[in-house]
Amino acid sequence: MGRPSGAFERNTVVHIVPIDTPTLGDRSYLVHDGQEAFVVDPQRDIDRVLALAADAGVRITHVFETHLHNDYITGGFALAEATGAAYHVNAADLVTFARVPVSDGDVIAIGDRMRVTVLATPGHTFTHLSYALSADDREIAVFTGGSLLYGSVGRPDLLGPDHTHELVRLQYASAHRLADDLPETAGVYPTHGFGSFCSATQSGATAATLATEKATNPALIQAEQEFVDDILAGLDAWPAYYAHMATANSEGPAAPDLSEPEEADATQLRRRIADGEWVVDLRNRVAFAAGHVAGTLNFGLDGSFATYLGWLIPWGTPVTLLGETPEQVAQAQRELVRIGIDRPAAQATGSPADWAGEQPLASHPRATFAELRQVHHHRPVVVLDVRRSLEWKSAHLPDATHIPLHELPSRLAEVPDGEVWVHCAAGYRASIAASLLAAAGRQVVHIDDDFANAGPDTVH
Template structure:
């Protein structure tokens, strides 16, 4: 929470697992909610606590990385739902046209600025108080030290959108230097073209420091953005259509407790317990994704969208948080949770610290699998290791170079993804050993020492 002007307050809500921010602008008792995610109670409760009359709900674009709560927030509060004019969703809304101001009360105006590039319809909103520009909600256009990706709608449109993004960034950079920059996407988001840093900035700071604003022209800019794109999470392709057609309210967060012998036959079993617990013993065939801020993203990336999920958890774990993260990406079919594995947790793998992992890998005729992202691998590759990005283990299969008769030493950046990969390898008949608490760069240093 930060004061931009004495008469205006910006409350930000960060969702670290998706690398996104939602904003609530408060001015003289009226509120503007920008790019809300589906779990809208946290936004509406904050507005109610401040006795704010929510006047507008704004969307900068049809989101690719989560299902939106904008329509439901407007329906719940009676606020005016505003979307880019070219978005054309299937539900009632007010279209935002380029430079046609939307008037609030007490001197508040919202000026839509068409900023295509991240998506074709993308629109930023300049906030004016008594005619003075004070802040801009830039969505997935100009970001802190970065820009929104232009390739999420497919390679055929990527270059054209990248060229448009060049113009959009410079359009926003033409605003007064003191204007607060409030992007939706930031650090941790797969919607950023490069590694975004801080979450908010000013136009002046970006003019001075954002490397993408120093690129010479639209073609060079497109070359830069498309040279080494990050992978696109598999669930992204379902988000745009959902946000076009409309998103129902959040599902119930309380799910039933399931008996292990009565698991739904079609359900994918996802073990959300701490990875050390999973390593010691988990249900054969289950996918181990410990509950953390990015649990929903990894589950949505690794499992088929829309298919039923059964969770395995420890008593006392925040199962409602797991259900919430899944609901943010439209994965509503959580059938229940298993707490008691009794004697059925027979699948296990060693999880070793750096020193023990290095010693064991050398003793067992080192066979290392690196499951990091391609960009991470390019920046620091371990000689002799087999590289396959974690999601590709499920879509492309286990690398043929790996020998089932020897241990597979699995590493990532910290152990989190390696532990997920270990549960995949186990069900395919391999013998994984996980590097936990360290990553491939640490392993490289240890081997070079």
Template structure:
């Protein structure tokens, strides 16, 4: 009898898998912090005999080399992937035995990358799961534009062909278990639903329900900005990432925090946006630990710039460290836990700014203020507040001088990105109000919402 355990990383929107039998298991696309995979294997009482990668990842740093090292597992990587470490090269059709009756077969599925490989798990010759990485996802496919702009259309066509190959070769009841698609920007769209099969994808997935030219045209038209840190993930994974260090950082006191701010370093407050607005160290930035901290901090911080983390508890700090190592931000320069009063030098008081809702904005009226929309282009195209200024959140830190003068009421779709934006504006000395509300409330509140 086989098992499949899912290790979900909600912050990055990815899933990783441990699949096996009574004695041994295979880890698929493991995250950087491999202790989670080791714990899953320990709970099952199995050894990890194989570690496999579907592709050289663009959105997170893999734990594959480290997991293979500590377990002695064979490390399987697509043969065409250009890497600089020892591995077992895998080609289309290659098979390995995981446990008694359990076999893993490599299926070349180029598209997300030229070398992308899916893996079909069979029990006594019957397919029981397809680990599809960034190929066939729930209702969509992985992005084809992360490798090289000149290859984008070619890879989009390959995605269509790869999806059809899986749909043709596998029974309809085969579960499809992708790595991307649960919030990851490696997905060309976000998953609708939590699980799928080959049969369901045949009925719903555009890659399987439209001709190749229509599919490619629509896929390429829907692609959005790529997080800036992706440029660093592929090279890190091709080189073979180092083991992680999750020990607590050096402790920073109030004077040290102030000195780091004066030196131009980033001081990041991990508390929720409500607490941050009520009181924070002047000049610090708010990336909520419970939000998509890894995605947005790694996207916006100048790569390699020292970062100091401020947390309300050691547990919050440790969780954030774990999130950040997954995208290559390995060691905070320093950290502190406690309250803004403890982080602020003697004689100074914490800074603050107001929060409101769309109803509050409607009551105030938009005349004489700046309404700043920090959503993505696609979100804004479906509805925007008339007269609002648009700067996507991931561009705001580089375009602060484009925000018109006046008090800035900043909003996104739900409040989290508005909190980040408000902290950036506040740190730059602007008067700001964070609209902490769902965008659906804008029209209900009586604001003029128009579409492009």
């Protein structure tokens, strides 16, 4: 769930505990001095934070938001309500709940030894804040939210194209403000950048100081125009559910209801599928291809489950979850509440035979790129590439049809007639696409292979 950072403990009494949410590519932070604690950018499922605080024997007195997040529903309001903590949100943010408004330059004392200084760092949003932490009058860390990330910055285009060019330059200036105003020894603690689509680019780093960022981060080593050009050229699509997050966060989201959904039998599952609801099989793609209930969709828990389900589903469509165990359903529920899909319509556990009742199971073959090359010598097939546009532009098969996965539900009619061999970069997205196509009545083959094996004939 989280682990204490070891970077500063020898010199201070402050513990910085990251709380990872790898399926969304985000981190929250619990920071404490052994008695009092504050939290930065908590996720919706605040029981994780409360458990860490209880284990450490500390009292949460303050909660800080760096911005109104675009990629998840915040737990900040609910955590403040549960603990009585002061909830710090930018005074310029238009919210409908009571908060402690903060602005650039404000200093908040936490306990006897910790001080948090508010820093305006616009760029990811116009009202984005960072928080510099000092202990015993020594600046030791900065919580940068979606501003300065490890080897990157937060993307500047989430507020729409009318603002992107202004925000990308603000992002550059904010990164330099942090680098210029704080000591190089200060640790950098971003919220995004661990796979989140809120990151402009991705880095494999999991820890950094301002010194390491000043030596490696393009925002701090490139000239401004070069940085702007590179960032804008690297932007691609972002999940559709982002459009709902900031609005929900401005209303003060309540703690989620993670109680077990109602049980659905085989008859109810068939009815839900027939009614156009989404019945989602949580098993891995190998098990799904081998046998599943016809009309179900495969979003495996072994990948970016919530990101892709939230991206593709028509917002508000009822969701039923199918898992082998109650634990799988509970995990899926937890991931979905983080993006505002609060209550599954129903759930069922067991095996596909249990879910299908007396009906036969559906299945489809899996294949490799080598097998695709062999098939091409004998008969024509449709090759469907569901990777994003930048991936396609980098390299693709010359005879492939390109429809990015997030566009596929609305563009199914554009898939050419015939047997469809569908691929992505590594297999996860292709399984989602194969299930969508099969549910629409198409004959599919899931290419469950790494695109690096596509062969020498790819177009670059």
